[in-house]
Amino acid sequence: MNHDKDVINAAVMVKLEPDLSEGNVSYNPDGTLNRSQTKNILGPHSAIACKAAMYAKVCYDAWVSVCSMGPPTAEIALRDAMGLCCADELHLYSDRIFAGADTLATAETIKHGIRKMGRSIDIVFSGHRAVDGETGQTGPQTAWKLGFNFIGNVIDYSIDLESRMVKARRKIDLPGLYTVIEDVESPLPALIALDPSYRDNYRRVSERLRYARLMKEASRRAKDYKSYLRVWSAKDLGVDVRYVGLAGSPTIVYKVEKIPKAKASRRAKVVDPSNVEALREVGNLIFNIAFGER
Amino acid sequence: MDRFDAVIVGGGSAGLAALMELSRLGIQAVLLESGKPIGSKSVSGGILYSKNYPNGRVYNVEDIYPDFLDEAPVERRITRYYLNALSGSKVYTIDLTEAHEYRTNFAYSVLMARLNKWFAERAEEEAAKLGGGIIEGVHVKDIVWIDDGSGSSSGSSSNSGSSSGSSNSIIVTDELEEFGAKAIIAADGVNSEIALISNARGKLEPEALYQGVKCIVRVPEDIIDERFDLDDGEGVAHLFAGDISRGHNGGGFLYTNRDTLSVGLVYHLDSLLKSPIEPYNMLNEFLTIPVITNYIVDEVAVPKELDRTLPKEEQLRIRFGLSRLLKEYEGLRYTYYSKHARLDAIRQGLYSSEEEIKARLEEVRGKLEKEYGVTFANNYVEVEYACKLVPDGKRAMMDKPYKNNILFIGDAAGKGIFLGTRIEGINIGIDDAARAARAVARAREMSNFSEDYMGRYYAQLVDESPYTEDIRRIDFEYMKIFVRACKSIPLEPFPLFLRLAFMLIQKTIVQELASSIARMMDQSTLLKIIESNDAYVKIPMEVAERVGREVKPIAEIRPLSIDERIGRLKIREDEVPHIRIKDPKSRFIKAMVHLCPTKCYIMEASEEVSKEGAGAKARLKAVVSNVILQHEGCIECGTCSRETEWRHTRGEKGIVYEYG
Numbered sequence: 041m042n043h044d045k046d047v048i049n050a051a052v053m054v055k056l057e058p059d060l061s062e063g064n065v066s067y068n069p070d071g072t073l074n075r076s077q078t079k080n081i082l083g084p085h086s087a088i089a090c091k092a093a094m095y096a097k098v099c100y101d102a103w104v105s106v107c108s109m110g111p112p113t114a115e116i117a118l119r120d121a122m123g124l125c126c127a128d129e130l131h132l133y134s135d136r137i138f139a140g141a142d143t144l145a146t147a148e149t150i151k152h153g154i155r156k157m158g159r160s161i162d163i164v165f166s167g168h169r170a171v172d173g174e175t176g177q178t179g180p181q182t183a184w185k186l187g188f189n190f191i192g193n194v195i196d197y198s199i200d201l202e203s204r205m206v207k208a209r210r211k212i213d214l215p216g217l218y219t220v221i222e223d224v225e226s227p228l229p230a231l232i233a234l235d236p237s238y239r240d241n242y243r244r245v246s247e248r249l250r251y252a253r254l255m256k257e258a259s260r261r262a263k264d265y266k267s268y269l270r271v272w273s274a275k276d277l278g279v280d281v282r283y284v285g286l287a288g289s290p291t292i293v294y295k296v297e298k299i300p301k302a303k304a305s306r307r308a309k310v311v312d313p314s315n316v317e318a319l320r321e322v323g324n325l326i327f328n329i330a331f332g333e334r
Numbered sequence: 335m336d337r338f339d340a341v342i343v344g345g346g347s348a349g350l351a352a353l354m355e356l357s358r359l360g361i362q363a364v365l366l367e368s369g370k371p372i373g374s375k376s377v378s379g380g381i382l383y384s385k386n387y388p389n390g391r392v393y394n395v396e397d398i399y400p401d402f403l404d405e406a407p408v409e410r411r412i413t414r415y416y417l418n419a420l421s422g423s424k425v426y427t428i429d430l431t432e433a434h435e436y437r438t439n440f441a442y443s444v445l446m447a448r449l450n451k452w453f454a455e456r457a458e459e460e461a462a463k464l465g466g467g468i469i470e471g472v473h474v475k476d477i478v479w480i481d482d483g484s485g486s487s488s489g490s491s492s493n494s495g496s497s498s499g500s501s502n503s504i505i506v507t508d509e510l511e512e513f514g515a516k517a518i519i520a521a522d523g524v525n526s527e528i529a530l531i532s533n534a535r536g537k538l539e540p541e542a543l544y545q546g547v548k549c550i551v552r553v554p555e556d557i558i559d560e561r562f563d564l565d566d567g568e569g570v571a572h573l574f575a576g577d578i579s580r581g582h583n584g585g586g587f588l589y590t591n592r593d594t595l596s597v598g599l600v601y602h603l604d605s606l607l608k609s610p611i612e613p614y615n616m617l618n619e620f621l622t623i624p625v626i627t628n629y630i631v632d633e634v635a636v637p638k639e640l641d642r643t644l645p646k647e648e649q650l651r652i653r654f655g656l657s658r659l660l661k662e663y664e665g666l667r668y669t670y671y672s673k674h675a676r677l678d679a680i681r682q683g684l685y686s687s688e689e690e691i692k693a694r695l696e697e698v699r700g701k702l703e704k705e706y707g708v709t710f711a712n713n714y715v716e717v718e719y720a721c722k723l724v725p726d727g728k729r730a731m732m733d734k735p736y737k738n739n740i741l742f743i744g745d746a747a748g749k750g751i752f753l754g755t756r757i758e759g760i761n762i763g764i765d766d767a768a769r770a771a772r773a774v775a776r777a778r779e780m781s782n783f784s785e786d787y788m789g790r791y792y793a794q795l796v797d798e799s800p801y802t803e804d805i806r807r808i809d810f811e812y813m814k815i816f817v818r819a820c821k822s823i824p825l826e827p828f829p830l831f832l833r834l835a836f837m838l839i840q841k842t843i844v845q846e847l848a849s850s851i852a853r854m855m856d857q858s859t860l861l862k863i864i865e866s867n868d869a870y871v872k873i874p875m876e877v878a879e880r881v882g883r884e885v886k887p888i889a890e891i892r893p894l895s896i897d898e899r900i901g902r903l904k905i906r907e908d909e910v911p912h913i914r915i916k917d918p919k920s921r922f923i924k925a926m927v928h929l930c931p932t933k934c935y936i937m938e939a940s941e942e943v944s945k946e947g948a949g950a951k952a953r954l955k956a957v958v959s960n961v962i963l964q965h966e967g968c969i970e971c972g973t974c975s976r977e978t979e980w981r982h983t984r985g986e987k988g989i990v991y992e993y994g
């Protein structure tokens with residue numbers, strides 16, 4: 041690929057997700073998520089990917105493009121992403137055909153999107169996984185489809201513009217055993233998936249100043265996000281309909297099983313959400329904890 | 335390594351003005367502030383003055399921020415100024431408005447934490463044009479000078495600096511990589527670490543410091559207008575002297591803000607050290623003297639004690655409903671009793687008319703009474719407690735406000751005019767800032783940031799400031815106005831000798847004579863008279879007792895306890911202690927048990943004695959033998975700094991004031 045040395049072109053893949061933070065969730069009577077009533081936002085893991093992209097913008101003056109596959113309302117996620125990484129372009133891949141996509145089919149769509157960004161992308165940032173039942177495979181699968189190196193669980197990274205290598209620090213949790221911190225290096229292009237514990241850390245004055253300036257610009261752009269946004273249909277992207285959406289999704293969700301929990305001393309009572317009295321009791325209990333006798 | 339022409343340490347009103355002015359002079363400058371957000375560590379009284387002098391210019395706030403008068407979030411324009419002599423419930427009020435207006439363009443009451451945020455917005459915008467800016471949450475902990483060729487010297491660990499001083503400096507912080515600075519402006523306040531790091535001066539003596547303690551009391555805007563007889567946007571300042579101080583040298587103040595009052599006390603630290611007394615207890619005594627109580631009192635809702643025999647669920651329902659309704663009531667009340675808030679609410683379409691707001695307010699009130707048994711009683715609403723040292727310029731001002739490539743401004747340079755009824759610090763720091771910025775600009779032009787060049791040039795500019803003269807010498811013109819104001823005191827009730835003395839003072843010819851005699855006396859003798867216990871305490875008491883009016887309290891209030899106050903403060907705990915006691919047995923440290931405004935110092939019982947079971951006297955001795963420090967509640971006032979290893983908290987940590 042032809043490259044201006046010193047230039048980094050970055051892409052971020054983000055996802056619109058239900059806001060599972062307190063007070064924003066709505067459930068159906070059968071206990072499943074009521075998607076139509078739950079507010080949707082930029083997913084928290086996607087937000088972390090945006091922060092990592094901002095880091096590239098601050099430190100390497102990267103050109104940043106954010107993309108998302110989803111319904112038209114997913115532009116909200118792109119707007120929020122704009123506010124975090126001051127993107128230069130926003131892309132929404134939205135088509136009925138894409139509906140029902142599993143991770144592999146999503147990766148296929150995003151691959152086409154990234155290839156159509158008009159610049160050869162050096163680095164792609166993705167979140168760890170989505171909060172609404174995803175397996176964390178979109179990232180690796182997109183990397184595989186793009187032919188990029190994949191680095192997961194990244195907690196810190198830097199890019200050497202001269203050698204065009206990315207150095208990354210990964211955190212691998214072996215539950216119950218220990219945590220491994222691993223430093224890896226890979227030539228660009230690469231796709232890195234950020235660990236949820238990733239924190240941007242600007243240690244230089246010039247970086248802090250640039251960050252502050254870009255954040256201001258970011259909120260200005262977020263207000264005007266539509267003028268940065270391009271919506272693509274399947275046709276625009278030139279995807280092969282056999283590989284996207286439901287048709288391109290080999291994953292079969294056979295059954296979602298709850299992982300059995302270890303026995304705890306806590307007791308739980310199931311409350312019927314349609315029973316106002318019962319709900320009030322829950323509210324009261326919470327209230328009691330917050331304001332009750334001390 | 336990053337390198338900048340100018341680095342400012344400290345984002346109070348002085349540092350921010352320096353950033354603004356440097357940027358306007360075309361110099362790329364970076365300001366580091368340890369608090370986050372900016373302004374969160376600022377405390378003032380405070381009245382911000384704009385002044386004019388016949389013998390030279392001062393740089394005023396509106397010179398630095400051209401849109402200050404139109405846009406800045408100031409509170410009220412102070413148009414009246416009074417001194418109140420107190421004794422018990424008796425008050426004699428002297429109108430000092432003329433003294434307040436002396437050489438004054440305007441004066442506003444301000445809440446420093448809020449105003450500094452506005453200053454920061456303006457300064458940052460200007461600085462960003464040149465690639466500079468503000469970095470919050472960064473604490474500067476050291477400065478290292480690199481002598482060209484001969485290695486480096488850390489400020490904190492050596493007697494650094496040749497006479498000319500090196501300008502090649504590196505700033506060390508807790509949070510960032512090191513970076514270089516050609517010129518440094520130290521605006522890090524009264525407890526300046528930079529002054530100590532650079533050996534520019536030692537710690538300030540207690541004689542050169544005041545301890546200021548204050549609280550913000552909320553009172554609806556229209557009630558303030560009515561109570562103090564104020565027109566829209568106008569404000570009043572009241573100073574107090576007499577028996578409130580329990581014999582300490584100092585006094586009290588009460589300033590009107592838009593919908594709050596700033597109420598506090600300022601005492602000489604040496605006087606407090608002689609007979610230590612808890613600042614919060616003094617504050618509470620002040621709040622409960624009738625004249626203050628009558629100013630701060632407000633009607634507050636008192637919820638009924640909850641009936642514990644009710645079913646749990648019912649108790650919760652009551653609590654929940656009550657807290658929601660109380661919140662609504664409070665919001666409505668502050669809206670209804672403020673013409674601005676009323677109009678805003680109508681403009682926003684929340685209500686169609688004032689009558690509607692009133693009706694709703696009464697409805698909610700009725701509901702509170704009927705459904706929840708809420709009663710309404712008089713008390714007061716305290717929203718923030720604060721404390722900080724204040725440098726007494728007369729004794730604290732640095733002779734040489736520079737060291738190596740550092741220029742000291744504002745409180746860090748020990749500036750301030752605090753003499754009797756004159757209280758000025760903010761404006762002087764701003765004037766310093768403009769001068770320091772000019773010195774840096776000149777230094778850059780000449781590529782010479784040395785002490786001999788930039789430092790001296792700055793000192794020369796500061797010398798030219800009328801404020802400097804004012805700090806060094808008592809202004810007799812001001813004194814004359816002051817004495818003239820005291821003419822209103824009726825003399826009949828006084829004993830003959832006092833009457834004669836007063837009469838003499840009040841005769842203009844004698845005033846002239848007295849001021850020429852005063853002019854001949856040396857400054858320190860004169861200060862001894864002006865700042866004597868007689869002047870602060872005895873004379874005001876005498877006046878109040880003999881000619882004062884009796885003020886009856888219209889209500890009783892219950893001041894907050896110190897624990898309640900600490901509970902309301904926002905303090906981000908720093909796990910790393912930033913203060914270390916040097917000698918836990920020293921007199922000074924023992925005094926801190928009383929003088930620390932947030933009770934960080936506590937006496938520790940000695941185990942030895944209790945084991946031996948010695949007599950009552952011996953045990954008492956042992957109990958007061960050791961002092962320990964719990965730094966978690968520290969609000970960085972600096973009172974204890976003299977005999978401790980004292981630093982501010984690390985960036986972002988520590989106290990976060992909302993009003994300041």
Ligand SMILES: Cc1cc2nc3c(=O)[nH]c(=O)nc-3n(C[C@H](O)[C@H](O)[C@H](O)COP(=O)(O)OP(=O)(O)OC[C@H]3O[C@@H](n4cnc5c(N)ncnc54)[C@H](O)[C@@H]3O)c2cc1C
Nearest residue numbers: 344346347348368378379380381474523546744745759760
């Ligand atoms: C109770 C009281 C009443 C007063 N009344 C009045 C009045 O009515 N009128 C008046 O004009 N003045 C008054 N003053 C004085 C006035 O408030 C001060 O003079 C003024 O606020 C000082 O401003 P400054 O910028 O010099 O210092 P500060 O406002 O103290 O600012 C210093 C800043 O530096 C930061 N800092 C410190 N060390 C470091 C470090 N190492 N690294 C990074 N940042 C650091 C601090 O966090 C702080 O924000 C009063 C003061 C008090 C306490």
Ligand code: SF4
Nearest residue numbers: 930968969971972974
């Ligand atoms: S411990 Fe903190 S709050 Fe207490 S006197 Fe010392 S500096 Fe002030």
